[in-house]
Amino acid sequence: MIAIEVNQLQKTFQTKRKAAGLAASWRALFRPEYSTVEAVRGLSFHMEAGELLGFIGPNGAGKSTTIKMLTGILHPSAGEAKVLGLTPWRERQKLAFHIGTVFGQRPQLWYHLPAIDTFTLFGRIYELDDRETKKRIDFLAEAFEICDLLETPVRKLSLGQRMRCEVAASLLHRPKLILLDEPSIGLDVVAKQHIRDAIRRMNQEEGVGVLLTSHDAGDLEALCRRVIIVNHGQIVYEDKVSNLKRKHLTTKLVEVRYAEEVPQGFHLEGVDILKVGRYGVKLRFDTEHTPVDAVMAYLSSVGALVDITISDPPLEEVIAKIYKEAAPKDVGIL
Amino acid sequence: MKKYLAVINMQFINNIAYPGDFLGRSVSIAVFLFIFAGLWKTTFLVTGTDTLNGLTFANLLWYLMMAETIELGRPRINRVISEQVKNGEVAYILSKPYNFILYHFSFGLGDSLLRIIMNIIVGVLITWLLAGPPPSPLGWVMALTAMIGAWLLHFCMMALIGLAAFLVEETNSFELVYQKMVFVLGGMMLPLDLFPEWLQRITRMLPFPYMMYAPARLFVKPDLSLFGQMLAGQWIWVAVLVFAVALAYRGSEKVLTVNGG
Amino acid sequence: MKNLKFLLALWRANLQAAMEFRSAFLTQIVFMVINNGAYFMFWYLYFDKFKEVRGWTLHDMMLLYGIAATAWGMAAYFFGHFTTLGEVIAQGRLDYYLSLPKPVLLHVLASKSIGSGMGDILYGVASYLLSGYLTGDGFLRYLLSVLAGVCIFISFLTIIQSLSFWLGNTVALSQIALSAMLTFSLYPSVLFDTTTKFILLTIIPAALVGTVPAEFVRSFSWQSLLQVTAASAIFLVLAVTVFHSGLRRYESGSAIQVEV
Numbered sequence: 001m002i003a004i005e006v007n008q009l010q011k012t013f014q015t016k017r018k019a020a021g022l023a024a025s026w027r028a029l030f031r032p033e034y035s036t037v038e039a040v041r042g043l044s045f046h047m048e049a050g051e052l053l054g055f056i057g058p059n060g061a062g063k064s065t066t067i068k069m070l071t072g073i074l075h076p077s078a079g080e081a082k083v084l085g086l087t088p089w090r091e092r093q094k095l096a097f098h099i100g101t102v103f104g105q106r107p108q109l110w111y112h113l114p115a116i117d118t119f120t121l122f123g124r125i126y127e128l129d130d131r132e133t134k135k136r137i138d139f140l141a142e143a144f145e146i147c148d149l150l151e152t153p154v155r156k157l158s159l160g161q162r163m164r165c166e167v168a169a170s171l172l173h174r175p176k177l178i179l180l181d182e183p184s185i186g187l188d189v190v191a192k193q194h195i196r197d198a199i200r201r202m203n204q205e206e207g208v209g210v211l212l213t214s215h216d217a218g219d220l221e222a223l224c225r226r227v228i229i230v231n232h233g234q235i236v237y238e239d240k241v242s243n244l245k246r247k248h249l250t251t252k253l254v255e256v257r258y259a260e261e262v263p264q265g266f267h268l269e270g271v272d273i274l275k276v277g278r279y280g281v282k283l284r285f286d287t288e289h290t291p292v293d294a295v296m297a298y299l300s301s302v303g304a305l306v307d308i309t310i311s312d313p314p315l316e317e318v319i320a321k322i323y324k325e326a327a328p329k330d331v332g333i334l
Numbered sequence: 335m336k337k338y339l340a341v342i343n344m345q346f347i348n349n350i351a352y353p354g355d356f357l358g359r360s361v362s363i364a365v366f367l368f369i370f371a372g373l374w375k376t377t378f379l380v381t382g383t384d385t386l387n388g389l390t391f392a393n394l395l396w397y398l399m400m401a402e403t404i405e406l407g408r409p410r411i412n413r414v415i416s417e418q419v420k421n422g423e424v425a426y427i428l429s430k431p432y433n434f435i436l437y438h439f440s441f442g443l444g445d446s447l448l449r450i451i452m453n454i455i456v457g458v459l460i461t462w463l464l465a466g467p468p469p470s471p472l473g474w475v476m477a478l479t480a481m482i483g484a485w486l487l488h489f490c491m492m493a494l495i496g497l498a499a500f501l502v503e504e505t506n507s508f509e510l511v512y513q514k515m516v517f518v519l520g521g522m523m524l525p526l527d528l529f530p531e532w533l534q535r536i537t538r539m540l541p542f543p544y545m546m547y548a549p550a551r552l553f554v555k556p557d558l559s560l561f562g563q564m565l566a567g568q569w570i571w572v573a574v575l576v577f578a579v580a581l582a583y584r585g586s587e588k589v590l591t592v593n594g595g
Numbered sequence: 596m597k598n599l600k601f602l603l604a605l606w607r608a609n610l611q612a613a614m615e616f617r618s619a620f621l622t623q624i625v626f627m628v629i630n631n632g633a634y635f636m637f638w639y640l641y642f643d644k645f646k647e648v649r650g651w652t653l654h655d656m657m658l659l660y661g662i663a664a665t666a667w668g669m670a671a672y673f674f675g676h677f678t679t680l681g682e683v684i685a686q687g688r689l690d691y692y693l694s695l696p697k698p699v700l701l702h703v704l705a706s707k708s709i710g711s712g713m714g715d716i717l718y719g720v721a722s723y724l725l726s727g728y729l730t731g732d733g734f735l736r737y738l739l740s741v742l743a744g745v746c747i748f749i750s751f752l753t754i755i756q757s758l759s760f761w762l763g764n765t766v767a768l769s770q771i772a773l774s775a776m777l778t779f780s781l782y783p784s785v786l787f788d789t790t791t792k793f794i795l796l797t798i799i800p801a802a803l804v805g806t807v808p809a810e811f812v813r814s815f816s817w818q819s820l821l822q823v824t825a826a827s828a829i830f831l832v833l834a835v836t837v838f839h840s841g842l843r844r845y846e847s848g849s850a851i852q853v854e855v
Binding site for chain 1: 690
């Protein structure tokens with residue numbers, strides 16, 4: 001079942017060009033000049049029901065614009081989209097009953113009230129039954145581990161606690177799909193872990209689809225099965241996260257430690273030796289040029305291996321590379 | 335010294351930078367003058383007389399114009415002071431009384447000066463349209479002299495309200511009530527001459543008439559003996575309020591040292 | 596209806612938020628009552644001297660204040676954003692309301708509560724009760740007048756502030772419109788000439804909130820009834836139309852905010 005279907009979605013903005021200087025400002029008042037910003041150019045993709053989809057791109061890539069169109073807040077210049085079978089900008093209110101949103105920078109919880117009061121209010125907004133709301137709150141409180149936090153005014157909560165409450169709030173009405181925009185921004189490592197676990201759990205238990213936009217590659221790795229990368233208003237990459245790393249960067253980093261001192265003349269063709277210590281070696285090689293088994297054979301032949309670490313390059317590197325690779329066809333931004 | 339001149343300058347310019355603010359005030363002056371023109375015109379028609387307690391229609395309107403000028407030119411230091419109290423800044427400057435008072439004085443002066451000038455210009459234009467030419471130069475001289483004392487009284491009151499932030503969270507409510515006290519007991523809307531006898535006697539013992547009635551009344555009917563009376567009263571009250579501010583100041587310092595800022 | 600339950604929930608949330616700062620809330624209410632009382636002192640003194648002006652006495656002024664202050668207070672307390680709608684629009688905060696399944700204008704307006712409004716309500720009701728116009732059907736006319744006043748206050752301000760969709764920031768304009776409306780509504784139209792009276796019935800409908808309903812409560816007349824109810828309906832329709840027209844512009848992205 002398809003949750004989101006997007007076909008050649010386009011959004012072009014006309015912004016008034018700001019004039020510098022008094023004379024220009026005067027002129028601009030009577031004959032304003034407009035510059036065209038093509039925020040989204042012919043976007044097409046789909047998302048399965050219950051999927052965990054990552055939607056990433058650098059600033060100005062068109063992410064927020066796309067999300068706004070998918071929630072019906074913005075009307076596209078051209079193209080079509082269907083979210084849960086509804087056209088967002090035509091049936092916004094109807095769609096709102098079935099989706100949830102969390103915007104990292106725009107909180108939904110009332111600042112001076114305890115979270116539970118906002119939850120109760122949301123119960124009314126989504127026209128839920130009182131008892132149902134209460135049960136749902138209890139369930140979410142447990143799932144997000146916010147039971148003790150519910151009665152505390154939101155302004156007294158830490159950012160991590162607040163975000164957990166925000167995400168919980170977005171799930172109150174059992175939406176089939178939630179859109180998270182930068183949910184882990186500003187959070188520490190532990191808080192991020194917490195949120196990711198909770199989101200994953202909701203996805204597994206309730207089959208809620210999650211469309212996640214984030215700058216944090218860790219969010220992607222932890223949560224998303226598939227990822228769409230946009231830049232300059234277009235999709236530049238679309239694949240499973242696992243493939244992302246495998247196909248794109250073939251460099252491997254290896255660190256080994258031996259039981260005895262590393263012998264002199266430690267050397268292998270096609271391998272970058274980064275560091276040689278008394279007992280350990282750090283090296284890097286490209287699997288496209290140097291076969292893995294040759295490296296492994298050599299390493300184990302040198303001595304008795306006590307420890308070995310083989311790591312992939314960080315996802316950020318991969319993504320950054322993709323950003324750079326994608327050449328924009330026509331840059332419409334003046 | 336230079337620093338304080340700079341503060342005056344800054345506030346002066348600040349007020350220029352907000353034309354919306356100026357527009358709002360001008361409309362406010364216009365609205366009140368217009369309404370009261372209607373009120374007094376109708377009142378005169380109903381009573382069938384030309385003067386009320388010696389005041390003509392023109393007198394009443396020019397009176398209001400001067401009163402409005404003063405009201406809208408009040409130094410808004412209470413807001414600055416209460417802000418400083420709320421965010422703790424006050425801890426640093428309160429310990430240096432000279433700096434504290436002088437700073438806020440400069441702030442208030444810069445804040446008020448431009449506004450008073452602009453109010454006078456707008457007020458004169460509108461009142462001229464509604465009620466004919468302005469009072470004699472003597473009126474202007476007396477009014478402007480009395481305005482100094484009036485301004486100082488406002489300044490002290492605003493300082494007291496600002497310092498009240500040490501005790502209460504919401505001081506804006508105080509400002510609102512104070513404003514209304516001045517409106518009524520200070521004779522802004524109704525000149526004291528039109529008050530019933532008993533009330534006139536009571537209000538003359540309060541500082542409010544000296545904040546508003548004094549300059550406005552001297553403006554429309556310059557009178558030497560009244561001038562002397564008003565000025566004397568003003569400066570007595572200035573002394574009283576300055577003393578009150580000094581006390582409040584001392585009290586605030588104590589609160590600060592007890593609570594640690 | 597479901598929307599009524601929704602409004603009640605919003606009002607409840609606002610009250611809870613106000614209760615978090617109980618003393619400030621109470622102070623605001625008390626001081627607003629004092630503030631209004633002090634302001635009204637002027638009329639006490641005026642009528643002490645002049646007894647009656649064109650059929651208006653002190654009691655009539657109390658009635659006028661009773662209607663206008665209560666209407667203003669209810670608008671401010673229950674639909675507090677009617678004074679700050681322009682800012683909400685200009686700062687892009689509408690997105691929040693657009694992402695939720697409730698009527699946007701209603702949601703925005705009722706999402707804020709101006710605490711001092713309760714002071715105006717209390718003062719207004721007291722003023723009416725003491726005005727001497729408390730009779731069975733007089734009270735009903737009073738209620739109708741207040742509701743109409745709430746409607747007109749909110750609608751008028753909504754129309755002005757919806758201009759934010761086209762003009763960006765309208766803070767200065769909104770404040771001027773607000774204070775003009777409020778000030779004029781507290782003075783009986785008998786003081787003014789025909790042209791002004793006309794303006795106060797149309798462009799700045801202050802008379803429709805003050806004088807006209809006051810005369811309606813004094814004595815029933817079909818004309819006043821019609822004026823009051825028709826005016827509320829017209830302004831309401833206008834407000835909703837203008838707002839939604841602006842909203843469409845906002846949704847097409849041609850309004851001020853461009854966040855890619």
